[in-house]
Amino acid sequence: MLAFAYRNGALCAEQVLLEDIARRFGTPCYVYSSAAIESAYAEFERALRGRAALICYSVKANSNIAVLALLGRLGAGFDIVSGGELARVLAAGGSAGKTLFSGVGKSESEIEFALEKGIGCINVESEPELERVDAVARRLGRRAPVALRVNPDIDAKTHPYISTGLRENKFGVAHEDAERLYRRAAKMPGIELVGIGCHIGSLLTEAAPFAAAAQRVVALADRLEGAGIRLQHVDFGGGIGIRYKDEAPQPIAAFVAGALAALGTRPHRAVFDPGRSIVGNAGALLTRVEYVKPGASRNFLVVDAAMNDLIRPPLYEAWHDVQTVREAESPSAQRVYDVVGPVCESADFLAKDRKLAARGGDLLAVMSAGAYGMAMSSNYNSRPRAAEVLVRGDSAFLVRSRESVEQLFALERIPG
Numbered sequence: 001m002l003a004f005a006y007r008n009g010a011l012c013a014e015q016v017l018l019e020d021i022a023r024r025f026g027t028p029c030y031v032y033s034s035a036a037i038e039s040a041y042a043e044f045e046r047a048l049r050g051r052a053a054l055i056c057y058s059v060k061a062n063s064n065i066a067v068l069a070l071l072g073r074l075g076a077g078f079d080i081v082s083g084g085e086l087a088r089v090l091a092a093g094g095s096a097g098k099t100l101f102s103g104v105g106k107s108e109s110e111i112e113f114a115l116e117k118g119i120g121c122i123n124v125e126s127e128p129e130l131e132r133v134d135a136v137a138r139r140l141g142r143r144a145p146v147a148l149r150v151n152p153d154i155d156a157k158t159h160p161y162i163s164t165g166l167r168e169n170k171f172g173v174a175h176e177d178a179e180r181l182y183r184r185a186a187k188m189p190g191i192e193l194v195g196i197g198c199h200i201g202s203l204l205t206e207a208a209p210f211a212a213a214a215q216r217v218v219a220l221a222d223r224l225e226g227a228g229i230r231l232q233h234v235d236f237g238g239g240i241g242i243r244y245k246d247e248a249p250q251p252i253a254a255f256v257a258g259a260l261a262a263l264g265t266r267p268h269r270a271v272f273d274p275g276r277s278i279v280g281n282a283g284a285l286l287t288r289v290e291y292v293k294p295g296a297s298r299n300f301l302v303v304d305a306a307m308n309d310l311i312r313p314p315l316y317e318a319w320h321d322v323q324t325v326r327e328a329e330s331p332s333a334q335r336v337y338d339v340v341g342p343v344c345e346s347a348d349f350l351a352k353d354r355k356l357a358a359r360g361g362d363l364l365a366v367m368s369a370g371a372y373g374m375a376m377s378s379n380y381n382s383r384p385r386a387a388e389v390l391v392r393g394d395s396a397f398l399v400r401s402r403e404s405v406e407q408l409f410a411l412e413r414i415p416g
């Protein structure tokens with residue numbers, strides 16, 4: 001599914017001209033394609049047809065409530081990492097019962113909020129957290145549905161900042177501790193053990209490490225069953241990569257098949273929590289060139305989007321394709337540019353060494369920005385955050401207004 005394509009020389013999101021979106025809503029502006037999100041979700045559904053399964057979209061990748069509502073209507077559950085994300089899921093009409101609560105640092109009030117709302121499962125990541133969940137549940141007179149997130153000690157072969165399944169990472173309980181913790185949890189009156197999970201990292205291109213982690217977790221579920229601990233689901237995590245540049249990630253179906261093969265004919269419900277692979281290529285960041293700034297050694301396109309809008313390039317040295325919204329007519333007009341923002345940091349770049357034909361006032365689209373774009377944005381340099389627009393066919397909806405400068409300091413006070 002191609003969310004963005006040129007029509008008569010003008011880049012469109014589905015059937016909407018990006019030029020029209022810029023005119024109506026201004027820049028910088030995130031633009032998402034509903035059809036691309038639906039089509040990525042459908043890939044998971046197809047691969048899981050005939051199986052007891054739940055696709056829990058990882059809210060942290062893109063938490064706009066319009067995106068959550070779209071996925072909720074398709075039947076998705078959600079994977080959250082904070083009470084704030086649960087509030088978003090509920091505001092979007094999502095179901096708490098189909099929501100998993102992950103993350104290493106859940107506070108007491110977050111656990112309480114999740115239990116009161118009827119969370120589907122709390123993915124516990126340490127022994128002290130298990131004790132806290134038990135205590136909060138007993139205080140509320142409830143039993144908390146719990147899975148342990150197990151660290152399978154598998155190298156996901158991805159960037160060290162986004163690898164999570166190795167012994168040295170902060171995530172999950174060590175594989176060799178898991179059985180003891182399950183036995184302990186089984187005796188806790190506030191805990192109802194419902195599942196087991198893992199998540200080995202992000203931007204995976206190969207299904208093999210994903211399948212290896214699945215095998216280790218399923219083997220552990222078997223041992224637990226031998227010890228009388230019967231679980232209802234196995235959560236295989238997310239982390240499936242997308243193409244940003246020239247990566248060729250294996251298709252979603254290959255990852256799902258690896259996990260389902262590990263599960264075999266066991267009756268457990270198969271759970272996946274994809275984020276990037278659902279929304280990553282469904283979004284672009286639309287920005288306008290403020291200045292063309294030629295230099296002695298480098299030429300710059302200074303644009304109105306910056307690292308506060310999209311931090312992936314400086315943070316992970318991530319590569320995002322940049323396209324001119326007007327299709328380049330002849331390659332001879334192209335020069336090599338760094339695309340940079342107005343923020344006062346040398347790390348403020350969106351792209352480096354790109355051949356582009358652009359003049360002041362032209363629009364550019366930074367591609368594959370649907371995941372970890374707006375969700376990781378900030379107000380650094382007192383820059384109001386970008387607007388967000390969701391496209392469906394020939395219609396464009398403003399799903400988050402551009403912030404105003406006044407909103408940025410509305411909560412601040414000068415002591416009297």
Ligand SMILES: *Cc1c(COP(=O)(O)O)cnc(C)c1O
Binds near residue numbers: 079202240275
């Ligand atoms: C971040 C995260 C995901 C989603 O990762 P993607 O790379 O966006 O698919 C899934 N599960 C857990 C537990 C996570 O922390």
